[in-house]
Amino acid sequence: MTAANSVTWVRCPVCSSLDDKVVDSRQADDGGAIRRRRECLGCGRRFTTFERIEEAPLVVVKRSGEREPFELVKLVSGIAAAAKNRLTEEQVDAIGAEIEEEARLAGPEITTQAIGIAVLDRLRASDHVSYLRYASVYKGFEDLTDFEREVGLLAKSTPPKRH
């Protein structure tokens, strides 16, 4: 058994043998699990296992220090609200997916601040109106001067780096 290979040891329900061969594998639960048909090499009995695919959990650290599981739906709905009538659903989903991927690579923890900045970076690059709407919520704009300051910054900002 190599460390790189995760091997699942399954005990035969009939004879308790650990030797079996997989005779069939298919995705189950929309790809969240693998259903395996196995045949015991000890007694020949066939049985089925379900193996859950565990994603490393991504945790969001809030300003208060409170932690909660990352929810893509929540992130996307926040972006969608700011991008209403400005960006397509596909664009919004793509931004959400990109941020989630980056967060998972950097994880297992990400701050709400880092998420907010990642969203703002992408909106600034794709649509200034959505950017300002998101910034108004994220940065807690209180009056027009907040907007004017942000618009001023937008006008001065150099195009963001793309990779």
Ligand SMILES: [Zn+2]
């Ligand atoms: Zn057996």
